[in-house]
Amino acid sequence: MTDPLQPLPDTPEVAPAARAGATTMLVRSVGWLFISAGAFLLLYLVWLLWITGFETGAAQEDLLGEFEGFGQADTSGDLLAGASDDDPTLGDGDATLLDGTGIAVMEFERPGSDESIVRDKPVVIVEGTSVGALQRGPGHYVNTAMPGQDGNFVVAGHRTTYGAPFYNLEEIAPGDLIHVTMKNGDRFTYSVLDDSSGGAAAGQHIIRPTETWVLDRDPVGVGGPMLTLTTCHPRFSATYRLIVFAELVS
Amino acid sequence: MNKLVRTLLIALVAVGVVTVLFTWVFPWITEMGFDPTMGG
Numbered sequence: 001m002t003d004p005l006q007p008l009p010d011t012p013e014v015a016p017a018a019r020a021g022a023t024t025m026l027v028r029s030v031g032w033l034f035i036s037a038g039a040f041l042l043l044y045l046v047w048l049l050w051i052t053g054f055e056t057g058a059a060q061e062d063l064l065g066e067f068e069g070f071g072q073a074d075t076s077g078d079l080l081a082g083a084s085d086d087d088p089t090l091g092d093g094d095a096t097l098l099d100g101t102g103i104a105v106m107e108f109e110r111p112g113s114d115e116s117i118v119r120d121k122p123v124v125i126v127e128g129t130s131v132g133a134l135q136r137g138p139g140h141y142v143n144t145a146m147p148g149q150d151g152n153f154v155v156a157g158h159r160t161t162y163g164a165p166f167y168n169l170e171e172i173a174p175g176d177l178i179h180v181t182m183k184n185g186d187r188f189t190y191s192v193l194d195d196s197s198g199g200a201a202a203g204q205h206i207i208r209p210t211e212t213w214v215l216d217r218d219p220v221g222v223g224g225p226m227l228t229l230t231t232c233h234p235r236f237s238a239t240y241r242l243i244v245f246a247e248l249v250s
Numbered sequence: 251m252n253k254l255v256r257t258l259l260i261a262l263v264a265v266g267v268v269t270v271l272f273t274w275v276f277p278w279i280t281e282m283g284f285d286p287t288m289g290g
Contacts, residue, residue: 040271043268043271043272043276044271044276044279047271047272047276048276048280051272131281
């Protein structure tokens with residue numbers, strides 16, 4: 001007969017070992033979960049910040065192909081759905097312009113200098129500022145003027161992600177030239193204004209995203225055709241917007 | 251299992267997972283509105 005005061009054989013040794021095994025497995029599982037989540041987020045950022053650039057780069061290559069032979073009239077008809085590019089309604093942010101369609105090529109120049117500013121290569125401006133449009137390139141705000149027209153031609157571009165067309169927009173300075181070439185060869189040159197606000201460098205403005213006055217027809221009293229560029233500020237954040245105003249000079 | 255075969259299998263699975271993430275999962279997450287840069 002077993003002595004009731006005697007502990008069962010093996011019981012005290014086995015139970016702690018089993019508990020320790022379960023705890024180890026739990027800690028290990030939680031650890032792997034965190035490592036996996038970290039790797040997932042890291043990969044997501046890599047995709048967002050760099051890989052999306054390839055997608056935009058391919059779209060830009062295709063769009064640039066439509067502008068081959070600058071200065072030659074292109075009446076192929078793919079600019080508008082059912083209208084030619086000399087349609088008088090073209091400049092009014094007309095709804096027939098297809099979202100994401102290339103409308104003009106933009107280049108930056110610093111007069112009297114070979115130094116490249118903002119971008120090394122020309123960039124195609126597309127119609128619209130939808131998520132899809134901005135994935136193809138900088139987008140023209142619908143319902144703002146078209147290039148060369150009286151009013152404000154407003155273009156938004158990503159500061160980071162999707163090719164980051166305006167990554168270096170803060171390099172711009174008063175007097176820098178922004179050339180905008182249309183498919184029909186019309187070329188408009190804008191000169192960056194010498195004004196600033198929000199603690200930005202000359203020629204630049206830093207505003208809050210809610211300050212939509214920059215989209216107005218004549219937000220800074222130019223009194224003629226002008227161009228406005230908008231992007232996020234600072235880089236990798238959307239807390240503010242970096243704005244550049246330029247007036248048509250030729 | 252041969253160590254080389256095992257390594258190759260792991261590499262293959264890793265490439266597959268990354269491809270699926272880059273091609274479908276991440277674009278879908280962005281379309282759903284999650285973007286740490288907030289479209290900046």
